[in-house]
Amino acid sequence: MPTAASSPVDVLIADDDPLVRAGLAVMLGGAPDLRVVAEAGDGAEAVRLARQHRPDVVLMDIRMPVMDGLAATEELRAMSDAPEVLVLTTFDADAYVLRALRAGAAGFALKDTPPPEIVSAIRRVAEGQPVLSPAVTQRLIDRVVSAQDHTGRRRAAEERLAVLSDRERAVALGIGQGKSNAEISGTLFLGVSTVKTYVSSILTKLGLNNRVQIALLVHDSGEVENHG
Structure with missing residues (x-):
């Protein structure tokens, strides 16, 4: 503020x-x-x-x-x-x-x-x-994303996430799971500033604007379900 x-x-x-x-x-x-x-x-x-x-x-x-x-x-x-x-x-x-x-x-x-x-x-x-x-x-995803387009959306999301490094994917998964930077930091044993750097890198590589879009893309890919 x-x-x-x-x-x-x-x-x-x-x-x-x-x-x-x-x-x-x-x-x-x-x-x-x-x-x-x-x-x-x-x-x-x-x-x-x-x-x-x-x-x-x-x-x-x-x-x-x-x-x-x-x-x-x-x-x-x-x-x-x-x-x-x-x-x-x-x-x-x-x-x-x-x-x-x-x-x-x-x-x-x-x-x-x-x-x-x-x-x-x-x-x-x-x-x-x-x-x-x-x-x-x-x-929102459960209510409005139809099963009909889910397969195509999942494939497209998986292809986009493939450009990320393993550590970036782990950070992206944390965002998809609703974790804060501090929580991701504790899970991955990284400094909070390092997590922030990874988040910035993810946004740049994927051409996204914010964490909400990262979370949506991770949900689309099925990563959250796979690690649930």
């Missing part, structure tokens, strides 16, 4: 319901370290305003006209100096949520989440921390 001397976290709100946008803006206005810099009513406007205002975090509704939140998330995460994206949804097991996470969203919050928790989630994603528990990740 920014200190008093640092710049506030700039937030863009994207939701097609003006009442939701207004409520979020009022709520975030009460947090001294957060600043709403723009509001968008659809995904295309969110992308345009993000390019203009360069927010740190975008609160992204999924179902919007013109361009939905999924397509907007993909465009935002492809930008240089991309903002973090926190998905807002009414359901915690929505196929669109999982696709947004695969596109690089840092996590999601339910729209009925208590205001202090949404504020906390924004602060965490601004710091580069994913807002998604391993249990929720697994539930």
Whole structure:
């Protein structure tokens, strides 16, 4: 979280319901370290305003006209100096949520989440921390990934993970199992700073944005089931 001397976290709100946008803006206005810099009513406007205002975090509704939140998330995460994206949804097991996470969203919050928790989630994603528990990740996968495409997805995930060294794969597995860097450090007898270095290397080699995407890829490959 920014200190008093640092710049506030700039937030863009994207939701097609003006009442939701207004409520979020009022709520975030009460947090001294957060600043709403723009509001968008659809995904295309969110992308345009993000390019203009360069927010740190975008609160992204999924179902919007013109361009939905999924397509907007993909465009935002492809930008240089991309903002973090926190998905807002009414359901915690929505196929669109999982696709947004695969596109690089840092996590999601339910729209009925208590205001202090949404504020906390924004602060965490601004710091580069994913807002998604391993249990929720697994539930999303179980609920929305069909058995029909599972074989193809598993094969593709295995091929992507094949570029990692044995130690990197072990760290990736730990992330897939929901372990923190400290927990992975204890399991693999490595320093926490060394684990962080491996995580950075994994992200670079796989072309991913965050730990959530690593966890999803490891789940897709079947590694978590094999080591369960």
